[in-house]
Amino acid sequence: MVTLSEENYLKTIYHLGKQGTIAVSTNAIADKIETKASSVTDMIKKLADKNLANYIKYQGVSLTNKGRLAAALVIRKHRLWEVFLVNNLNFSWDEVHEVAEELEHIKSLKLVDELDAFLEFPTHDPHGDPIPDKDGNYSPIKSINILEIEEGKEGVLSFVKDSSDVFLKYLNKNNLALGDSIKVLNVEPFDRSLSIETKSKKLIISREAAENLYLSL
Amino acid sequence: MVTLSEENYLKTIYHLGKQGTIAVSTNAIADKIETKASSVTDMIKKLADKNLANYIKYQGVSLTNKGRLAAALVIRKHRLWEVFLVNNLNFSWDEVHEVAEELEHIKSLKLVDELDAFLEFPTHDPHGDPIPDKDGNYSPIKSINILEIEEGKEGVLSFVKDSSDVFLKYLNKNNLALGDSIKVLNVEPFDRSLSIETKSKKLIISREAAENLYLSL
DNA sequence: ATATATTTTTAGATGTGTCTAAAAATATTT
DNA sequence: AAATATTTTTAGACACATCTAAAAATATAT
DSSP states (O other), X not given: OOOHHHXXXXXXXXXXXXXXXXXBOHHHHHHHHTSOHHHHHHHHHHHHHTTSEEEOTTSOEEEOHHHHHHHHHHHHHHHHHHHHHHHHSOOOTTTHHHHXXXXXXXXXXXXXXXXXXXXXXXXXXXXXXXXXXXXXXXXXXXXXXXXXXXXXXXXXXXXXXXXXXXXXXXXXXXXXXXXXXXXXXXXXXXXXXXEEEOSSOEEEEOHHHHTTEEEEO | OOOHHXXXXXXHHHXXXXXXXXXXXXXXXXXXXXXXXXXXXXXXXXXXHTTSEEEOTTSOEEEOHHHHHHHHHHHHHHHHXXXXXXXXXXXXXXXXXXHHHHHTTOOOHHHHHHXXXXXXXXXXXXXXOBOOOTTSOOOSOXXXXXXGSOTTOEEXXXXXXXXXXXXXXXXXXXTOOTTOEEEEEEEOTTTOOEEEEOSSOEEXXXXXXXXXXXXXX
């Protein structure tokens, strides 16, 4: 059994380990979790005992396959709950983190998978971060809001924040679909409306619409 | 701050205290929580220190107003989550308890109230137990499935398990609505179909329909 | 009402996760 | 390469929630 605290360490090591293949340092974990280095050492030993982490004294930690899968599951749950909170419970994207930090520790596997289905298998959370599947795999691409993309650059539409009927119909009407390549031509400073170009045509979209469109570069 | 363990004790004392006004005994709590009497004594003292319970040595415990409200909130969360699991995530009524035991401890008040709204303010959980409101109040009546009611008795329709469109339309078509007085005339042993009588007329409903109808007596 | 049984509390111990302070190992500077 | 600084680990302590075993209080039986 993996405890709540262990799950938080796994998640943190997973995130810190993403950039670079080097083992994660004790202090880096302590900073992220806001605890003391000595506490980290204690916990790392427990994770190693449970075959969730590889640990060599004074050399830092990395996750085993088992640890990586456990971490990915926590992240999967966190991001799925974030989608639920924003899409169904009127939370704004900046309110969800704290609540998701609690919800991510609920154990039931059936719950995760049914939630995934209920949300219609989202690929990204409301911050544009990708959601791991059951096996811990996901497209390593963080999608970013189209308003934050430089003029002249293009990306692939990979996620829409608002999945309401009206918005999906709007996309349809304008011939925009997930997977489409979109080039950002110009942002109008006055109202932040956006002119964009797809394979088939150019069009102008409002700031409201743009806020819901996420591209991966 | 109320800890997870404290919340479980509050909930248990609340439930045990419902029947009768006498204080709840240490052993009764120990049995329910499946722990030892000595552990209960320890915890009761903590609850009393936090003004959540009234405690006199060797005389048992009762909840303060503060404790009662805290307990009702936990029960409110538990039952709302049960409704969500059954109505939206394809859980059956006998699978939900364990998961709800975890979900009931998630702290965010916004979460509870938004969930309540999302579920359209249900009054009863999938087992027919009433759901407390924000202030801890609820109709003290447990509603029971119409199939479990004795022939000849009547009750008031207070809860429908299936709130899908088709079922609600079915109710409409048959002139059945929440609040209606319904008398159970007869259960057909062959297919467990039910003949019932309302103010306006008699009708026969199938077992499938009956399974979704809960009356309070 | 005294003896016996039951319930409840106290005292002291254990495991988890954290902490401080000091020691050990590693990294950096000169 | 020796001295200094930084990082990491160890040792010992603490809070929380639990436990066992024994003592104290209450309840029941004769």
